[in-house]
Amino acid sequence: MNVPPSRLHQGKPMLAASIGGRGIASNSDVTNRKNLLLLVQLRWLAVAGQVLTILVTQYWFAIPLPMPEMAGVVLFLVGLNGFSLLALRGNRRISNAHLFVALIFDMAALTTQLYLSGGASNPFVSLYLLQITLGAALLAPWSTWILVVAGSACFVFLIFVFQPIAVPHQGGSDLLALHLRGMFICFVLAAGLIVIFMTRINRNLRERDAYLAALRQRSAEEDHIVRMGLLASGAAHELGTPLSTISVILSDWRQMRGVKRNRELSGDVAEMQAQVERCKSIVTGILMSSGQARGEGTIRTTIRHFLDDLVQEWRVSRQPFKLDYSNGFEPDVQIVSDTALRQVIFNVLDNAQEASHDWVGITAERQDEKVVLSIRDRGPGFDEDILVTLGQPYMSSKGRPGGGLGLFLVFNVVRMLGGDVLARNMADGACVTLSLPLAALTDGGDHEV
Numbered sequence: 001m002n003v004p005p006s007r008l009h010q011g012k013p014m015l016a017a018s019i020g021g022r023g024i025a026s027n028s029d030v031t032n033r034k035n036l037l038l039l040v041q042l043r044w045l046a047v048a049g050q051v052l053t054i055l056v057t058q059y060w061f062a063i064p065l066p067m068p069e070m071a072g073v074v075l076f077l078v079g080l081n082g083f084s085l086l087a088l089r090g091n092r093r094i095s096n097a098h099l100f101v102a103l104i105f106d107m108a109a110l111t112t113q114l115y116l117s118g119g120a121s122n123p124f125v126s127l128y129l130l131q132i133t134l135g136a137a138l139l140a141p142w143s144t145w146i147l148v149v150a151g152s153a154c155f156v157f158l159i160f161v162f163q164p165i166a167v168p169h170q171g172g173s174d175l176l177a178l179h180l181r182g183m184f185i186c187f188v189l190a191a192g193l194i195v196i197f198m199t200r201i202n203r204n205l206r207e208r209d210a211y212l213a214a215l216r217q218r219s220a221e222e223d224h225i226v227r228m229g230l231l232a233s234g235a236a237h238e239l240g241t242p243l244s245t246i247s248v249i250l251s252d253w254r255q256m257r258g259v260k261r262n263r264e265l266s267g268d269v270a271e272m273q274a275q276v277e278r279c280k281s282i283v284t285g286i287l288m289s290s291g292q293a294r295g296e297g298t299i300r301t302t303i304r305h306f307l308d309d310l311v312q313e314w315r316v317s318r319q320p321f322k323l324d325y326s327n328g329f330e331p332d333v334q335i336v337s338d339t340a341l342r343q344v345i346f347n348v349l350d351n352a353q354e355a356s357h358d359w360v361g362i363t364a365e366r367q368d369e370k371v372v373l374s375i376r377d378r379g380p381g382f383d384e385d386i387l388v389t390l391g392q393p394y395m396s397s398k399g400r401p402g403g404g405l406g407l408f409l410v411f412n413v414v415r416m417l418g419g420d421v422l423a424r425n426m427a428d429g430a431c432v433t434l435s436l437p438l439a440a441l442t443d444g445g446d447h448e449v
Contacts, residue, residue: 119162355379
């Protein structure tokens with residue numbers, strides 16, 4: 001299968017750049033968005049908890065509180081959540097600074113509430129540790145240390161500057177019991193929130209790590225394709241000269257009297273020359289698809305004509321026993337013919353014929369802005385363990401050197417075109433479905449192989 005190395009070279013740096021820059025940056029932004037959403041959810045719980053605590057303290061324990069000021073802090077947190085949700089809906093990138101500022105605002109709101117309700121003597125002062133714990137999980141190290149310094153400074157500030165509250169209880173034992181109950185409530189609240197949100201944060205981080213691992217795997221596969229493409233191009237160069245020499249010799253043989261008189265020998269020489277010409281045509285196709293020969297220029301066609309010509313060419317060259325072909329792609333669109341895509345479809349058809357000599361079915365249809373090509377056979381189907389790892393190099397049930405490389409290239413070329421490959425077993429054989437976006441096959445397509 002001749003995958004164009006020139007286009008592969010174009011795709012390789014783009015992939016490397018995405019791993020080193022935009023790909024990681026994009027995934028980091030997704031992770032930060034998820035973490036900011038967690039902070040929004042935590043802030044809603046803080047709002048509900050503060051409202052409940054204020055009401056219980058004011059009306060159950062009969063401890064007077066500055067209600068207007070504390071209600072203002074709660075409304076500030078509600079407004080901050082509204083602003084955060086607007087930021088999440090927009091296209092603006094969420095960075096470490098956004099998370100840091102969000103936690104600083106939360107710390108400022110907590111400090112204000114503690115200032116209004118007894119300062120450092122308030123049992124809920126230990127909630128600073130919850131915010132610092134979240135900062136350690138979400139932020140860069142320098143941001144976390146700034147958060148530690150800010151929390152410590154707020155604690156020291158509350159020791160000396162605060163609004164005392166009038167506790168109606170008489171006696172130190174009642175005051176101590178009330179303080180212990182508050183400490184217990186704060187402990188349970190902080191412990192529960194830490195477990196819930198740290199679990200969700202770790203899940204976000206695991207998803208990011210899995211995404212980066214997939215990018216690295218894809219980079220390794222692209223590098224493998226580049227090496228194979230260069231090898232194919234080099235082999236085509238090396239084979240060109242001996243094939244031309246053999247073609248000249250065979251032409252001379254056909255002119256010899258002994259060969260002309262022997263009809264059987266003349267036919268064999270003619271067949272040999274035809275096969276040599278076919279080999280030369282394949283070599284030329286490899287060189288053209290690799291960008292090293294551009295004699296014919298870009299071939300423009302339509303989806304229907306491209307598929308009709310491709311199937312007809314495969315029918316003539318492979319001569320299947322029975323081929324059922326249905327082209328239901330409507331309405332037709334213009335595309336640029338791509339040798340690599342042609343070879344991808346040829347490869348899937350060859351595999352289908354190898355598995356099912358008596359019948360191969362091909363169906364083409366349009367689904368929204370995609371062309372979907374289904375290739376079926378009546379063979380034994382894919383082994384279950386092979387089906388799980390299908391598309392990986394050297395994963396094949398054929399038991400021969402190099403097995404599995406064809407489908408490996410199929411998966412990667414289609415993926416680089418922005419499409420999908422689905423392989424599945426059916427009741428009477430197997431089916432491989434290629435789904436390609438039309439934008440990738442036209443001049444305006446952004447995907448290149």
